[in-house]
Amino acid sequence: MSGEEDATVREPLDLIRLSLDERIYVKLRSDRELRGKLHAFDQHLNMILGDVEEVITTVEIDDETYEEIVRTTKRNIQFLFVRGDGVILVSPPLRAP
């Protein structure tokens, strides 16, 4: 491994290392999404996020019209440990325009 804070991306986890202390997007199993500041992670993708917004998406079928009704539930959590086995993807900083 090279220098202290190498800015190059050699392996996938480097991308996440460079996102430390930045707001990231995390997609999880069971239709959950998180947006929050990445404070720590390990090779399993266990993570600690700060100022987290969780969005849960549920789809219901209307009894009469059989239309799909998509509902989203949001909640905010100050500090959250996320177990890595539920993680589907991690996307680096959502840069403000």
Next chain:
Amino acid sequence: MLFFSYFKDLVGQEVTVELKNDLAIRGTLHSVDQYLNIKLENTRVVDQDKYPHMLSVRNCFIRGSVVRYVQLPPDGVDVDLLHDAARREARGG
């Protein structure tokens, strides 16, 4: 190792453990091991109306693999310490 050490330092504090079956249990963190199995004391289920069968449970062991989230106490998070630990871990610690 990072999160094992982190949770060891958190022993004695109140946390809310949310499981993959949506059950959320709040309690005092008693101990943790390398698999991030968790033992909680003075537990109560967050949504007691939905899970009344857990009313009498006061202590429990939670297998690490069924945990989805752990909601952490705000004063139990030293952000700078975590950043350093995460970088060390990424370098192959």
